[in-house]
Every structure is written in C-alpha cells, then in structure tokens.
Amino acid sequence: MSGHAIRILGIDPGLRRTGWGLVASQGSRLSFLGCGIIRPATDLPLGDRLAVIHLELSKIVADSAPDEVAVEKTFVNKDAEATLKLGHARGVAMLVPAQAGLTIGEYAPNAVKKAVVGAGHADKKQIRLMISMLLPQSKVGSDDEADALAIAICHAHHRVARARVEALSA
Numbered sequence: 001m002s003g004h005a006i007r008i009l010g011i012d013p014g015l016r017r018t019g020w021g022l023v024a025s026q027g028s029r030l031s032f033l034g035c036g037i038i039r040p041a042t043d044l045p046l047g048d049r050l051a052v053i054h055l056e057l058s059k060i061v062a063d064s065a066p067d068e069v070a071v072e073k074t075f076v077n078k079d080a081e082a083t084l085k086l087g088h089a090r091g092v093a094m095l096v097p098a099q100a101g102l103t104i105g106e107y108a109p110n111a112v113k114k115a116v117v118g119a120g121h122a123d124k125k126q127i128r129l130m131i132s133m134l135l136p137q138s139k140v141g142s143d144d145e146a147d148a149l150a151i152a153i154c155h156a157h158h159r160v161a162r163a164r165v166e167a168l169s170a
Contacts, residue, residue, distance in 0.1 A: 006159070007033065009066035010152030011057070012144050013074075013093040015085055016042060018053050019144030022064050023135065025156035032135040034064065035145040046085065050092050057096040069097035070105040070155030072112060072147070105155045112147070115154035 005024040012019035022033040040052035061069075071093045074086050097104050110120035116134070117126050128146045131138060134153060140146045 005031070006068060006156075007064065007066045008152040008155050008159075009061065009064060009069045009097070010148040010150070010155065011069065011071045011093045012147040012151060013053075013071065013086065013089040014144065015040070015046070015049055015053075015089045017142070017144045018057070018089060018093065019142065019146075019148035020057070020060055021145055021149030021152050022066060023149065023152045023156065025159070030134060030153060030156060032138040032149070035138065035140060035149055036060075037142055037144050046088065050088055053089060053092045054096060057093065058099075061096055061100050061102070066097075066102060068103045068105065068155065068159070070107060070151045071097075072151050073106050073108045105158065107151060107154050107158075112150050112154045115157045116150040 005026040008023050008025055010021045010023070016039070018038040019035070020038070021035040024031040024033055038053055038056040040049035044052070071090065074083060074090050094104060113122040113127065114120040116122075116130050119126075124143045124146070127150050128140060128143065131140055131146045131149050135149060138149065140149065
C-alpha cells in the first residue's frame with residue numbers, strides 16, 4: 001500500500017436514517033474524519049425520501065472527497081416489504097458513489113461486526129464501544145453513525161487483501 005492516507009466513506013443505508021462515517025486509513029492506522037445521519041421526513045412518499053438521501057449523500061461525497069466507499073449489504077428479514085424498501089435506500093447508497101466514479105466495497109453485517117468487534121454477532125453497544133476505542137477522537141451520537149464508521153473500518157481492514165487478489169487476477 002502507498003504511504004498516503006486513503007479516505008473511506010462508510011454508509012449504513014436506511015429510509016428513516018442513513019448513517020455515514022468517514023475515516024482515513026494509512027497502513028494499520030485509522031483516523032476519524034466525520035460522521036452523521038441523513039434523516040428524510042418520514043411522512044414523505046418513498047420516491048421523495050430516496051431523493052433526499054441521494055441529494056444529501058451527493059453533498060457528503062462532494063464535500064468529503066472520499067477515495068473509496070463501503071456500503072452494508074441488505075440482510076433479508078421476515079418482512080419482505082421492509083427488506084425491499086431497505087434495498088431501495090441501499091440502491092441510492094450505491095448509486096451516488098458509482099456516479100462519482102468511486103470504488104465501492106460491500107460487506108455483510110456479520111463481516112462488519114467481526115472486523116470491528118471480533119465476533120459476527122456483536123450487538124450495537126459492543127460496536128459503539130469498539131468505535132470509541134478504535135477512533136477515540138470520534139463523537140458518535142447514534143448507532144447509525146457507529147455502524148457507518150464500522151463499515152468504513154471493515155473496508156479498511158479488507159482493502160489490502162482485496163488489492164492483492166485483484167493484482168493476482170490482472
């Protein structure tokens with residue numbers, strides 16, 4: 001890996017709350033750069049909520065200038081309609097960085113938890129605790145922000161291995 005820091009934007013997609021977290025990764029060092037939540041009004045129609053997420057994520061990508069983006073994969077739950085709606089938000093979360101020409105990593109929730117906590121079935125409290133330890137300068141106010149930072153950290157941990165695989169297959 002090169003000597004300069006890579007800016008990674010993690011996105012935890014959701015229709016009510018889309019969390020985002022930005023870290024810098026340089027070798028094994030991580031630095032907190034920012035985090036927040038996009039909250040479309042819950043009384044808006046689905047299309048308008050997606051438009052708000054698109055607009056706000058576009059601003060975040062433009063303002064934070066990430067080098068790479070990581071998005072959490074959608075898990076399928078018993079409520080098919082809720083899963084489908086979450087998939088719409090995830091589609092927007094994938095579209096915005098793709099439109100900006102950015103590399104996008106996708107990670108299952110258990111992979112994110114394992115990368116950050118060391119266990120694939122960690123709870124929200126454990127994730128927030130590890131985020132505060134790994135990024136002590138962070139000011140995380142919600143689980144959505146913590147999850148987004150965890151997704152970015154997972155990407156940072158996996159990018160070296162992914163680069164090696166890509167180099168071998170080139």
